[in-house]
Every structure is written in structure tokens, then in C-alpha cells.
Amino acid sequence: MTPMHNPTRRQCLLAGASLLGGLPAMGQAATGWLPSQNINYVIGVAPGGSVDLYARGIKQALDSLKLVNGQTVIAENKPGAAGLLALQQLQRNRGNAHHLSTFHTGAVAGQASGMLKADLREFVPVAMLVEETTLFAVGADSPLKTAQDVLQALKRDPASLKLAVAPARGLNLHLALAKPLKLAGVDVAKLTVVPFRSSADSMAALLGGHVDLVAATGPTVVPLAQASKVRMLVSCAAQRGSGPLTEVPTWRELGIATDYASYNGVLLPGGVDAEQIRYWENALRQVSQSPEWRAMVEKSGNRPVFKGYVDSHRYLEAELNGSRALVASLGMGTP
Incomplete structure (x- = not known):
């Protein structure tokens, strides 16, 4: 530029x-331009x-x-x-x-x-x-039942799970993914981060079994969770949300003192x-x-x-x- x-x-x-x-x-009455x-x-x-x-x-x-x-x-x-x-x-x-x-x-x-x-x-x-707020979601039939399951798997082998973000590495969803994982003791430099063009594409990949976990925001995650197609594991918010997010724990509740808005x-x-x-x-x-x-x-x-x-x-x-x-x-x- x-x-x-x-x-x-x-x-x-x-x-x-x-x-x-x-x-x-x-x-006040609108004036000017x-x-x-x-x-x-x-x-x-x-x-x-x-x-x-x-x-x-x-x-x-x-x-x-x-x-x-x-x-x-x-x-x-x-x-x-x-x-x-x-x-x-x-x-x-x-x-x-x-x-x-x-x-x-x-x-x-x-x-x-x-x-x-x-x-x-x-x-x-x-x-x-x-x-x-960014949500971590897995498929409805995933063996990863909780955020603690994700942490345990990634601590054993940081490259073991395919983690989807959009639209690229280095943007906000990637930062929201990496920030709590690093604080929890995961070697984030070794993560298998898979970028997609949009969060809709990353969710489609999750439903198709091509990735293990998606970091995405509410509009793309919540409807699929309400349809029982995915499971929301954890929220990056400072406190629990309302409506569909009342049942989703935050990282802070799980002992990881961080958030990302x-x-x-x-x-x-x-x-x-x-x-x-x-x-x-x-x-x-x-x-x-x-x-x-x-x-x-x-x-x-x-x-x-x-x-x-x-x-x-x-x-x-x-x-x-x-x-x-x-x-x-x-x-x-x-x-």
C-alpha cells in the first residue's frame, strides 16, 4: 500500500x-454531511x-x-x-x-x-x-470429551491433533487457540494448525472428520452445537456467556488464567x-x-x-x- x-x-x-x-x-437533528x-x-x-x-x-x-x-x-x-x-x-x-x-x-x-x-x-x-468469544469445538462423536482431554493429548504430543482456524495462521483465531494452550504448558510451536478460507469451511472439515478440533466464534459453532453435530468444550471469554453458552466453561474456570475477546x-x-x-x-x-x-x-x-x-x-x-x-x-x- x-x-x-x-x-x-x-x-x-x-x-x-x-x-x-x-x-x-x-x-439531535442530523446536520452536515x-x-x-x-x-x-x-x-x-x-x-x-x-x-x-x-x-x-x-x-x-x-x-x-x-x-x-x-x-x-x-x-x-x-x-x-x-x-x-x-x-x-x-x-x-x-x-x-x-x-x-x-x-x-x-x-x-x-x-x-x-x-x-x-x-x-x-x-x-x-x-x-x-x-x-472464541470457542473450541469437536465433533459430536469425538473421543475428546472435555478441554482437559485436549490438553492431555497435546501435552503428550503437540502435533497429535489437527487444529483448524480461519482464514490463516497468525490471525485472531490462531492467537485465541495458542494463548491458553501455551499457558497450560503445551509446546504451541509444534501444533498442527490447519488454516481454512473461512470458519464455515473449517466447521465442514470438522464434520467430515478431516480435523480434530476447530477454534471459531459463536455464529459458526453454536447452530451446529444446537443441532448436536458438534460439542463445545471451552470458551475463551472472561466469563460464561448467556443463552447457548451458559453451559460452556471458560478457560479461567478450568484453571487457565487467560481469555481472548x-x-x-x-x-x-x-x-x-x-x-x-x-x-x-x-x-x-x-x-x-x-x-x-x-x-x-x-x-x-x-x-x-x-x-x-x-x-x-x-x-x-x-x-x-x-x-x-x-x-x-x-x-x-x-x-
Whole structure:
């Protein structure tokens, strides 16, 4: 990507604080910038996983709630190069707030590990709407009945199980897989990690008996668990979830003092102005408050949240630093 100035964390937060002062409270009349053409929403992953699910849920809510000034949101999947292709499309439309993309923890982890050859700080994360947890799942007939069974097998022979992640090694699902295993005493450098194009593909491989365990988020795991096709062994959340996740223990409950959360939201091109950021932050706040949106997220086993521009910037900076430290501690780096 074309080199750009990379702001420091302090510059990001100062800019965020300045913009926050200009953001209207909910209920104020919309002023300033409004969409004047269709919105292009580029989804930087393949169809079938949670990032795609939530992006399309956001697109549907923006349309159904009539939040785009009479325009239409056109969603397009553009997977490849750990999300780089989607970011390049966003970069080609610098300053144009009619272009959106996905902002998610997987991309941050990709930058930290070197998988993603781009700097997310060149773009503008405007909102985060979903907090996700990673689940470890096995087939319904697997001899691995508990997370302790998995740990025992991997401590004896770290390469003995085929562990599926998507869409690549070095991204958030791989980090969520490796972090608790390393803390439990598994040699994570010797794991047999099998990457798939999407979590839907990794779950299909699990059902077909081609892998032993999948690390994936709720939307792809929960429906199959409810259909008794897979068994959820453990959650990477800090505490037990609600709904279908109430029966799934966390690593902390099992004596492994760690957790790993992922977030999904929306990214704008670099070069957008305060009025454009304000417009999208307010629109996405309304999406987050929609009963239909909240029901969809909760049904998938995850938690609806809303974190606006300032909090999203803070998260990007903090998560990037934290992921770099985690990658280094795991000895992973660029595959």
C-alpha cells in the first residue's frame, strides 16, 4: 500500500477527543454531511464466518432502518491477503465516506503477526458493535470429551491433533487457540494448525472428520452445537456467556488464567472529516440499539455492544500493542 503518515497513539487520542467534542447527542437533528450516492461496503473476508455475518447484518440494518439518506448499501466480499485487498479498495477511495469496510480483531492480529501487509492506523475505525468469544469445538462423536482431554493429548504430543482456524495462521483465531494452550504448558510451536478460507469451511472439515478440533466464534459453532453435530468444550471469554453458552466453561474456570475477546465493527477510509465520522457513528449507534440487531447477535452466542470513534481508536492502538506482545511471546511471527 502507498506509504502514509502513521499517527502516534497520542495523536490518535487527541484527534479522537477533538472529534468527540463535536459529536451530537442522540436525538439531535442530523446536520452536515449526508450520503449522496450508494454506499459500498467491502467485506474483507470470505462468506460464511462471523465477520461476514455481522457485516451483512449491519448492511441490512442500515437499509431497513433507513439510515443512509435514501441510498442503498451494496455489500461485496473481497477476501485475500489477510484482508489487504479490501483495504486497498478503501485506500483508493480516501476521504470518501460512501465507502465502508470491516473492522475486526482478526485484521489487528494480522498486522501484529505480519500476515496483513498494511497499517490499520491509516484508516478510521468508527464503531465496534459486537464482542465475540472464541470457542473450541469437536465433533459430536469425538473421543475428546472435555478441554482437559485436549490438553492431555497435546501435552503428550503437540502435533497429535489437527487444529483448524480461519482464514490463516497468525490471525485472531490462531492467537485465541495458542494463548491458553501455551499457558497450560503445551509446546504451541509444534501444533498442527490447519488454516481454512473461512470458519464455515473449517466447521465442514470438522464434520467430515478431516480435523480434530476447530477454534471459531459463536455464529459458526453454536447452530451446529444446537443441532448436536458438534460439542463445545471451552470458551475463551472472561466469563460464561448467556443463552447457548451458559453451559460452556471458560478457560479461567478450568484453571487457565487467560481469555481472548474479539470485536467486529466498521472502518472508514483515511482522510474522512469530522462530519462524516459523526454521521456514521450516529447511524451505527442506532443499528446497535435495534432489537433485531441485538437479537441476531445474541442468538449467535455473542454480545452486542457499542463503542464509537474514540473508543475504537483506543482499542486499535491497545490491541495492536497487545497482539504484538502476544505474537512475540508465542514465537509465532509471520508464517
